[in-house]
Amino acid sequence: xxxxxxxxxxxxxxxxxxxxxxxxxxxxxxxxxxxxxxxxxxxxxxxxxxxxxxxxxxxxxxxxxxxxxxxxxxxxxxxxxxxxxxxxxxxxxxxxxxxxxxxxxxxxxxxxxxxxxxxxxxxxxxxxxxxxxxxxxxxxxxxxxxxxxxxxxxxxxxxxxxxxxxxxxxxxxxxxxxxxxxxxxxxxxxxxxxxxxxxxxxxxxxxxxxxxxxxxxxxxxxxxxxxxxxxxxxxxxxxxxxxxxxxxxxxxxxxxxxxxxxxxxxxxxxxxxxxxxxxxxxxxxxxxxxxxxxxxxxxxxxxxxxxxxxxxxxxxxxxxxxxxxxxxxxxxxxxxxxxxxxxxxxxxxxxxxxxxxxxxxxxxxxxxxxxxxxxxxx
Numbered sequence: 001x002x003x004x005x006x007x008x009x010x011x012x013x014x015x016x017x018x019x020x021x022x023x024x025x026x027x028x029x030x031x032x033x034x035x036x037x038x039x040x041x042x043x044x045x046x047x048x049x050x051x052x053x054x055x056x057x058x059x060x061x062x063x064x065x066x067x068x069x070x071x072x073x074x075x076x077x078x079x080x081x082x083x084x085x086x087x088x089x090x091x092x093x094x095x096x097x098x099x100x101x102x103x104x105x106x107x108x109x110x111x112x113x114x115x116x117x118x119x120x121x122x123x124x125x126x127x128x129x130x131x132x133x134x135x136x137x138x139x140x141x142x143x144x145x146x147x148x149x150x151x152x153x154x155x156x157x158x159x160x161x162x163x164x165x166x167x168x169x170x171x172x173x174x175x176x177x178x179x180x181x182x183x184x185x186x187x188x189x190x191x192x193x194x195x196x197x198x199x200x201x202x203x204x205x206x207x208x209x210x211x212x213x214x215x216x217x218x219x220x221x222x223x224x225x226x227x228x229x230x231x232x233x234x235x236x237x238x239x240x241x242x243x244x245x246x247x248x249x250x251x252x253x254x255x256x257x258x259x260x261x262x263x264x265x266x267x268x269x270x271x272x273x274x275x276x277x278x279x280x281x282x283x284x285x286x287x288x289x290x291x292x293x294x295x296x297x298x299x300x301x302x303x304x305x306x307x308x309x310x311x312x313x314x315x316x317x318x319x320x321x322x323x324x325x326x327x328x329x330x331x332x333x334x335x336x337x338x339x340x341x342x343x344x345x346x347x348x349x350x351x352x353x354x355x356x357x358x359x360x361x362x363x364x365x366x367x368x369x370x371x372x373x374x375x376x377x378x
Contacts, residue, residue: 053181056235057193062135063110063166064229066185067119067142067156069127070103107184107228108132108156109237111267112165117156118267119227120242121147124154132158135191146270149374150210150278152242153263155270166229169236171259174198174215182219182241182255184228194220196253203256204337208243211344214256215239221255230257239263279346280372281354282312283319285336292324296357301334302326305356317354317367324357344372 106123110116117132124130130142142156178198186192196219203214217230221244230239239257269276284307293301302324308315319325325333329352333339346352348371355364 053179053193053195053233056181056231056233057183059235060166060229060231060237061183061191061193062164064135064183064191065108065110065117066133066188066191067106067108067117067123067227068103068131068133069106069124070129071127072129105185105188105224106226107224107241109166109227109229109240110158110163111168113163115158115160115163116145116267116271117142117158118240118263119154119156120240121149121152121154123227124156130156132156134160134164146274146276148266148270148276150276150372151258151262151266152209153240153258153266155267166231166237167235168260168264169232169234169238171215171238171261174201174238174259176200179233180217180219180238181231181233182217182221182225182228183231184221184225184241186220186222186224188224196220199254206243206256208256211262211341213259213262214242215259217255217257218253219255220253225255275374277348278344278372279348279350279369280312281314281343281352281367281369282309283307283314285325285339287336288324288334296324298324298326298357300326300332302357303333303336303339313367313370314354317365319354319356319365319367320358322358325354326357326362327353327355329353343369 104123104125104127106119108117108119108123111118124144124147127144130144131139132142133139138160140158140160142158145155145157147154176198180196180198182194182196184192196217198215199218200216203216204212206212206214208214215230215238219230221228221241225241226243228241229237230241231237238260240260240263241255242258243256245254245256266276283305286304286306288298288302288304292304293299296302305314305319305321305323305325307321308319325339327333328339328342329346331342333342343352346369348369350369351366352369353364354367355362
């Protein structure tokens with residue numbers, strides 16, 4: 001009994017000296033959860049992780065809208081009903097209404113208080129009636145300012161008082177593992193928020209758009225989310241939700257978002273000009289195969305010209321299929337995407353030096369950049 005009392009007294013004395021060993025009770029819990037994270041020096045440090053993203057949602061969700069687009073089209077009878085023999089046995093075709101209306105559902109983001117709304121081009125494709133519904137229930141018609149099929153972005157304009165505007169972040173600062181939230185109108189359920197992380201950045205060659213530099217996220221993105229917002233845990237817009245990879249039509253944890261830094265340039269050009277102006281050379285570029293690199297000795301690579309558009313800027317400059325572009329405007333070129341990006345950033349009418357390897361001869365040609373033709377959405 002005496003030894004037990006001595007042990008208890010020793011334990012009490014130790015806890016008085018080191019009170020931090022006592023875990024705080026529920027009433028003393030901090031507003032966040034303490035987690036350990038690695039510092040730049042490789043040491044762990046304590047960091048407060050928010051237990052709720054309500055503040056981020058409250059700052060951004062009012063500026064995320066539902067977009068309803070519809071189109072009237074003429075109905076036609078099946079060609080079989082034009083066959084006299086078929087009509088003899090089965091009678092005349094049933095009468096059909098002359099017109100039907102197809103509907104499309106998506107989301108959008110109010111970028112400023114002037115009423116400019118950013119969404120996906122495929123959401124409003126060929127629509128003749130577009131309506132926007134705000135989170136507070138207000139609804140209005142929207143006017144198409146312009147579209148950019150090359151990035152699947154479109155700008156709408158609405159006229160309404162007291163419009164919210166979303167805080168805009170910097171997508172170049174995103175890191176893999178950052179927490180993100182997707183806000184949109186999936187399946188027309190109404191505004192919905194889902195949470196995930198940045199799975200990857202700089203995703204290219206997906207075949208979704210012409211110019212790809214997508215943010216990949218596992219935040220649930222479903223039909224109806226297209227054109228909606230991807231925000232940070234701080235409540236800043238860093239992307240426009242564009243596409244999903246899915247075998248079922250629903251979210252499978254692979255969604256792609258257009259970075260807001262890219263979208264800002266698009267929206268500014270559309271507001272100013274009604275369209276996006278890009279430079280164009282008129283070539284089909286392919287990556288060099290290892291065999292060609294070995295034979296030519298181009299250790300820094302190059303871009304193979306697989307095709308040249310007739311009467312385009314490249315043909316007029318003397319570029320032919322089979323040429324290998326080594327540099328554009330003095331900048332070494334080793335990737336088709338890099339070459340296209342460099343060309344599209346030039347203004348039409350500008351001259352550019354194109355250094356090529358033709359056979360074993362290196363030569364420099366001068367081409368005049370033209371305006372990239374606008375593609376049509378299929």
